[in-house]
Amino acid sequence: MCLAIPARVERVEDTAAWVRLGDAQVRVQLDMTPQAGVGDWVLVHAGFAIQQLDEDDVRAIWESLGELDAARLNEGATP
Amino acid sequence: MSTLRQRMSALLAVLNAEADRLDRPVNLMEVCGTHTVAACRSGIHALMPNNVRLLSGPGCPVCVTAQRYIDALVRLGARADVTLATYGDMVRVAGEGGSLELARSNGADVRVVTSTIEAVDIAQREPQRQVVFAAVGFETTAPASAACVLEAQRRGLTNFAILPCHKLVIPAMRTLLDDPQTRIDGFLCPGHVSVVIGSAVYDEIVARYNRPCVVGGFEALQMMESVLALVRQLVAMQGGARARNENLYPQVVRAQGNPHARALIDRVFAPGDSAWRALGVMEDSGLDLREEFADFDAFRRFGIVLGDDREPPGCRCGEVITGRCEPNDCKLFGTVCTPIYPVGPCMVSSEGACQAWFKYRRARMKISAPRREEVTA
Numbered sequence: 001m002c003l004a005i006p007a008r009v010e011r012v013e014d015t016a017a018w019v020r021l022g023d024a025q026v027r028v029q030l031d032m033t034p035q036a037g038v039g040d041w042v043l044v045h046a047g048f049a050i051q052q053l054d055e056d057d058v059r060a061i062w063e064s065l066g067e068l069d070a071a072r073l074n075e076g077a078t079p
Numbered sequence: 080m081s082t083l084r085q086r087m088s089a090l091l092a093v094l095n096a097e098a099d100r101l102d103r104p105v106n107l108m109e110v111c112g113t114h115t116v117a118a119c120r121s122g123i124h125a126l127m128p129n130n131v132r133l134l135s136g137p138g139c140p141v142c143v144t145a146q147r148y149i150d151a152l153v154r155l156g157a158r159a160d161v162t163l164a165t166y167g168d169m170v171r172v173a174g175e176g177g178s179l180e181l182a183r184s185n186g187a188d189v190r191v192v193t194s195t196i197e198a199v200d201i202a203q204r205e206p207q208r209q210v211v212f213a214a215v216g217f218e219t220t221a222p223a224s225a226a227c228v229l230e231a232q233r234r235g236l237t238n239f240a241i242l243p244c245h246k247l248v249i250p251a252m253r254t255l256l257d258d259p260q261t262r263i264d265g266f267l268c269p270g271h272v273s274v275v276i277g278s279a280v281y282d283e284i285v286a287r288y289n290r291p292c293v294v295g296g297f298e299a300l301q302m303m304e305s306v307l308a309l310v311r312q313l314v315a316m317q318g319g320a321r322a323r324n325e326n327l328y329p330q331v332v333r334a335q336g337n338p339h340a341r342a343l344i345d346r347v348f349a350p351g352d353s354a355w356r357a358l359g360v361m362e363d364s365g366l367d368l369r370e371e372f373a374d375f376d377a378f379r380r381f382g383i384v385l386g387d388d389r390e391p392p393g394c395r396c397g398e399v400i401t402g403r404c405e406p407n408d409c410k411l412f413g414t415v416c417t418p419i420y421p422v423g424p425c426m427v428s429s430e431g432a433c434q435a436w437f438k439y440r441r442a443r444m445k446i447s448a449p450r451r452e453e454v455t456a
């Protein structure tokens with residue numbers, strides 16, 4: 001329940017945004033990252049962006065989460 | 080040999096050398112369920128020096144949720160006018176009256192959501208239903224619960240409520256350290272909880288108990304680095320140094336956390352007493368809805384009173400989440416209790432220590448000794 005995944009903001013609508021997670025576009029709330037705009041990276045957790053991230057840091061985070069996240073998705077767990 | 084393996088071997092060599100300088104065996108606790116899963120998946124336990132034990136902590140939200148809360152949810156689900164919205168992990172945990180999954184098979188309207196806003200959307204789409212969101216989890220999920228209450232208020236929904244059962248990490252760490260039965264020498268602090276609350280909050284634990292705290296990432300190497308940082312501190316403390324609070328995950332965890340997320344929690348919730356599995360009722364260890372949002376409190380709306388807890392017979396989850404025993408110390412582990420037929424929440428939850436041990440460690444345990452020698456040679 002505490003796993004979070006980085007994603008890039010593709011579209012902003014009011015207090016929500018559409019981010020890319022793999023092949024899917026997912027709607028996330030920006031209540032906790034109100035400054036995030038199109039092109040910015042955010043850390044997504046249970047339908048909310050919980051932190052804005054520097055692009056430089058994202059690759060490292062992806063590498064660390066990729067394997068774990070894949071396991072979770074295969075097991076059908078919630079984020 | 081891959082770069083990753085080279086780095087891991089180098090790290091292990093340093094860790095083993097540092098651990099040799101310890102004058103006693105030490106227990107380190109990973110507080111977060113996601114760390115537990117990551118550690119089991121990557122086989123980190125098997126690589127620990129003989130005098131360093133990595134214990135699982137109370138960081139799996141489903142595992143720490145008291146039985147009485149699950150019972151209240153199941154009872155609520157039995158009402159014909161109520162739709163329960165919940166994160167998927169909660170569905171299979173059994174209370175005395177069974178699980179939400181069982182309730183659903185008996186006709187209860189239980190819906191799994193991946194975001195609290197989905198629960199608000201259900202309430203808006205189906206005004207004839209009373210929609211209740213099971214608001215569980217630590218500080219990572221609490222802002223999302225706060226946001227859904229504000230959103231329901233904004234949309235003027237009178238058929239939406241939450242059943243608040245959030246837990247705060249710091250009081251749990253304090254209780255574990257106050258307990259004479261538990262010996263924890265250092266904490267590997269939860270990564271994503273810390274995104275919200277910030278790394279500075281552990282200063283209190285470090286100062287009051289003189290125990291090192293390290294915030295770290297979830298990759299095997301990052302976890303090893305965190306363990307090394309803790310062991311280094313413990314070695315330095317033998318020479319008289321004080322414990323320190325270190326943040327090894329600064330890419331995502333800032334000292335003050337996420338101010339917007341913290342403000343959301345503070346706007347909607349106030350700290351209140353909360354019942355934890357195994358740890359009992361701890362003062363100010365949970366979050367109650369503020370008076371201003373009482374209309375969104377399912378406890379009040381439905382007059383819910385929490386009962387008592389009765390743990391599944393033979394299950395040692397309480398000891399597992401407080402680091403007093405390990406999953407395979409439980410007689411039911413892997414025999415009566417498996418992920419398919421789980422007895423306790425630690426086997427139900429994808430972040431539970433028993434499930435993580437069952438999935439990833441059972442096979443590895445058999446090869447751990449030679450593998451360790453090979454890596455340390």
Ligand code: SF4
Nearest residue numbers: 395396409416423433
């Ligand atoms: S193995 Fe099963 S019964 Fe034993 S402590 Fe873990 S969840 Fe409980």
